[in-house]
Amino acid sequence: MAKLLIGAALGLGGATIGVPVALGALGFTAAGIAMGSVAAGMMSSTAIASGGGVAAGSLVAVGQSIGVVGLSAAAKAAATMGGALLAAILF
Structure with a gap:
């Protein structure tokens, strides 16, 4: 049981701390x-490829959304459960 709790904590920590830090390092910021940045290059390439805009749901749009408002509660819950599942499989 302790291993599941550790895995869940690591999953939640990754979702709440790791993802925003990684996206911020790429250039997806609250502003x-x-x-x-790398994100600016991605946005430029995406806009050129799609004829001048960035499609909703694209990797750039999702990164921008997470950078501005963070992960949803559902995404954090999924990461927590994923961490617990991974711990159950590995340990």
Whole structure:
């Protein structure tokens, strides 16, 4: 049981801390996409490929959304459960 709780805690920690930190490092920030960042390059490439816009649901749009408002409660719950499941499989 302890291993499941540890896995759940790691999953939740990854979702609440790891994902926002990683996205911020790529340039998806609360203020929008940072100029000159990896995210800016992704946005430029996506816009060129799609004729001038970024499609809703694309990787860039999802990264921007998470960068601005964070992960939803459902995403955090899924990561928590995923961590617990992974711990059950590995340990």
